[in-house]
Amino acid sequence: MRRSTTESRALQIVLIAIALLFLAFFLALPLIAVFGEALKAGFGPFLDAVTAPDALSAIKLTLLIAAISVPLNLVFGVAASWAITKFQFRGKSLLISMIDLPFSVSPVVSGLIFVLLFGASGWVGPWLAEHDLKIIFAVPGIVLATVFITFPFVARELIPLMMEQGKDEEEAAISLGASGWQTFRHVTLPNIRWGLLYGVLLCNARAMGEFGAVSVVSGHIRGETNTMPLHVEILYNEYDFVGAFAVASLLAGLALVTLIAKTVLEWRFNLHGSARH
Amino acid sequence: MIRVQNVTKTFGDFAALHGIDLKIKAGEFVALLGPSGSGKTTLLRIIAGLEFQDGGEVLFDGEDVSSRSVGERQVGFVFQQYALFKHMTVAENVAFGLSVRRKGRPPKADIRARAEELLRLVQLDGLGKRYPGQLSGGQRQRVALARALAIEPRLLLLDEPFGALDAKVRKDLRRWLRGLHETMGLTSIFVTHDQEEALELADRVVVMDHGRIEQVGTPEQVYMEPASPFVSDFVGETNQLPGGIHVRPHDIELVTSGGIPVVVDNVFRRGGSWRVEGRIEGHDRVVEFDVNAANPAPMLGETVQIQPLREREFQKHPS
Numbered sequence: 194m195r196r197s198t199t200e201s202r203a204l205q206i207v208l209i210a211i212a213l214l215f216l217a218f219f220l221a222l223p224l225i226a227v228f229g230e231a232l233k234a235g236f237g238p239f240l241d242a243v244t245a246p247d248a249l250s251a252i253k254l255t256l257l258i259a260a261i262s263v264p265l266n267l268v269f270g271v272a273a274s275w276a277i278t279k280f281q282f283r284g285k286s287l288l289i290s291m292i293d294l295p296f297s298v299s300p301v302v303s304g305l306i307f308v309l310l311f312g313a314s315g316w317v318g319p320w321l322a323e324h325d326l327k328i329i330f331a332v333p334g335i336v337l338a339t340v341f342i343t344f345p346f347v348a349r350e351l352i353p354l355m356m357e358q359g360k361d362e363e364e365a366a367i368s369l370g371a372s373g374w375q376t377f378r379h380v381t382l383p384n385i386r387w388g389l390l391y392g393v394l395l396c397n398a399r400a401m402g403e404f405g406a407v408s409v410v411s412g413h414i415r416g417e418t419n420t421m422p423l424h425v426e427i428l429y430n431e432y433d434f435v436g437a438f439a440v441a442s443l444l445a446g447l448a449l450v451t452l453i454a455k456t457v458l459e460w461r462f463n464l465h466g467s468a469r470h
Numbered sequence: 471m472i473r474v475q476n477v478t479k480t481f482g483d484f485a486a487l488h489g490i491d492l493k494i495k496a497g498e499f500v501a502l503l504g505p506s507g508s509g510k511t512t513l514l515r516i517i518a519g520l521e522f523q524d525g526g527e528v529l530f531d532g533e534d535v536s537s538r539s540v541g542e543r544q545v546g547f548v549f550q551q552y553a554l555f556k557h558m559t560v561a562e563n564v565a566f567g568l569s570v571r572r573k574g575r576p577p578k579a580d581i582r583a584r585a586e587e588l589l590r591l592v593q594l595d596g597l598g599k600r601y602p603g604q605l606s607g608g609q610r611q612r613v614a615l616a617r618a619l620a621i622e623p624r625l626l627l628l629d630e631p632f633g634a635l636d637a638k639v640r641k642d643l644r645r646w647l648r649g650l651h652e653t654m655g656l657t658s659i660f661v662t663h664d665q666e667e668a669l670e671l672a673d674r675v676v677v678m679d680h681g682r683i684e685q686v687g688t689p690e691q692v693y694m695e696p697a698s699p700f701v702s703d704f705v706g707e708t709n710q711l712p713g714g715i716h717v718r719p720h721d722i723e724l725v726t727s728g729g730i731p732v733v734v735d736n737v738f739r740r741g742g743s744w745r746v747e748g749r750i751e752g753h754d755r756v757v758e759f760d761v762n763a764a765n766p767a768p769m770l771g772e773t774v775q776i777q778p779l780r781e782r783e784f785q786k787h788p789s
Contacts, residue, residue, distance in 0.1 A: 361549050361551060361553035362553050362554075362555060362556075364520055364540070364547070364549070364553065365547065365549060365553040365554075365555075365614075365617075366555075366566070366570075367539070367540055367541050368518065368519075368520065368540045368541065368545065368546075368547040368618075369541070369566050369567035369570065369617065369618075369620075369621055370541045370544075370567055370570055370571060370621060371541065371566070371567075371570040372541075372570070372572070375570045379555075379566075379570070380555055383555075383557040384556070384557065
C-alpha cells in the first residue's frame with residue numbers, strides 16, 4: 194500500500210478505533226435497537242403492526258409522495274444543473290443559492306411557509322376554499338412540502354460533476370449536427386448517469402423519511418394524511434412501541450438499502466471516472 | 471471562401487476581438503498564431519458558430535452565416551482535449567454525425583461502412599471497437615479528426631490540435647495532417663501558440679495579439695518581413711538593438727572592426743552553430759547571435775564586434 198502520510202502506525206490505529214467506536218455508538222447501536230424493539234414480541238406482532246390498515250395506508254401514502262416528488266425533482270435537478278453548468282446567464286449565482294435554500298431553512302419553517310400560503314387564513318387560502326380545493330392537511334400539501342425539501346439533492350450531485358466535465362463534448366455533438374435533445378440523450382445523460390442515480394437515491398430516501406415539513410402541513414389524519422414517519426410518531430406517543438418500531442424498522446431498512454446502493458454506485462462511479470484518462 | 475468582416479467580441483469588460491477582418495480562400499491551410507489571450511481561439515469559435523460575435527459578419531461563400539448555429543454551418547471542429555464521447559466506441563464516435571442526422575440519414579450499414587473508411591483514412595482501422603480511454607493521445611486526436619470529417623465539412627477548424635501531445639507524436643501528426651489536408655482538398659484553420667508549428671504547416675499565418683490581427687502572410691513573409699515589433703518578437707527569435715533595430719540571431723555576423731562591441735557571457739552549441747549570449751558594451755541589453763561552429767567558439771568575457779546582416783526598423787508601435 195502507498196503511504197503518503199507520516200503518522201505512526203499506533204496513531205493510525207487509535208484514529209481508526211475512534212472512528213469505529215463513534216460509528217458503532219451513533220449508527221450501529223440505534224439500528225440494532227430499532228430492529229430489536231420491533232421484533233421484541235416476535236415476528237407475529239411485527240407483521241400485524243406493519244399490516245394494520247393505518248400502517249398500510251401510511252406506507253402507501255409515503256410511496257405515492259415519493260413517486261410524485263422524486264421524478265419532479267429529477268427533472269428539475271437535471272434542468273437546473275444543465276442550465277447552470279452549460280450556459281452563462283444573469284442571475285446564475287442567485288439560482289445556485291436558491292437551490293441550497295431548503296438545506297439552510299429549518300424544515301418546520303418550510304412547512305409553515307406552505308401553511309401561510311395555502312392555509313385557511315393564508316394568502317390564497319380563501320380562494321382555494323371557494324373552489325373547494327384542499328392543499329394544506331391534504332396530499333397536495335405533503336407533496337409540495339416534500340418537493341421543496343428534496344429539490345437540492347439531484348442538482349447538488351450533478352452541478353460539480355457537470356462543471357468538471359465541461360461542455361466540450363456537448364459542443365462536439367452539436368457541431369456534428371445533433372439537436373439539443375439528441376445531445377442530451379446521447380452525450381450528456383450517459384456522462385452523468387451514475388451521479389444522477391446517486392442523487393435520485395438520496396432524494397428518494399429523504400422524500401420517504403421527511404418529518405418536519407410534512408408534519409406541519411399534513412394535519413395527521415389517520416389513514417389519510419399520515420406518512421410513515423408521522424405514523425411512527427403517533428404510535429410511539431400512544432405507547433404502541435412494537436408498532437412504532439416495526440414501522441420505523443421499515444424506514445431503517447430503506448436507509449440500509451439506500452446505503453448499500455449508494456456504495457455500489459460510488460464504486461461504479463469512480464470506476465467510470467477513472468477510466469476517462 | 472470564408473470572410474470575416476469587422477468582427478468584434480467582448481466578454482464582460484474584456485474586449486476579446488476588435489474589428490477583425492480576414493479572408494480565407496478555398497483549399498487554404500491557415501494558422502491563427504498568437505499568445506494566450508490574443509483572441510485566436512475566440513475567432514476560431516466564432517467562425518465555427520460555437521460563439522457569436524457582438525458585431526460584424528461571418529460569410530461562407532458569400533453567404534452571411536452569422537445567425538446560423540454550428541450544426542447548420544457544416545464545419546468540422548477538432549477540440550484541444552479531443553472531446554471524444556467516452557461511453558461510445560471509436561466507431562460510434564466517428565459515426566455520430568451521420569447517425570444523428572434528422573433528414574437524409576444514411577442506412578445503418580452505410581454509416582458503418584463510412585466509419586470504417588474514415589478510420590482507415592486516419593490509419594486506425596481495426597480499432598473501431600475500442601473505447602477512447604484505451605487509445606493513446608495521438609490516436610484519440612485522429613479519432614476526433616475522423617469524427618469531424620464524417621460530416622463532410624466545408625471547413626475544418628482545429629483548436630490547438632497538437633497541444634496535448636508529446637513532441638515526437640506532435641511532429642509526426644503535423645506532417646500527416648498536412649498531407650490529409652492536401653489529399654482531401656480541405657479548407658482548414660487551426661489555432662496555435664507555437665510559431666514553429668504555424669510556420670511549418672500553414673499556407674498563411676495570421677498573427678494575433680490583444681484581439682487584433684498584427685499580420686497576415688505566408689510563413690516566409692511573417693518570418694522575414696515582420697510587420698510589427700510584436701510579430702518580430704513572437705515569430706522566431708529577435709534581438710532589439712539600440713535605435714529600435716530588430717535583428718534575428720542568425721542575421722548577425724562577427725566582424726573584426728567597426729561593429730557593435732559585445733561582451734560574451736555564455737556560449738553553447740545549438741546544432742551546427744555556436745549560440746552566443748552577450749551584452750552590448752555600455753548598455754545592459756542582452757544580445758543573442760549564432761556563429762558557425764566551424765569557427766572556434768568565442769571566449770567567455772571576450773569582447774567581440776557584431777554587425778547585423780538584415781535588420782528591421784519599427785516606428786513606435788501605434789497604440
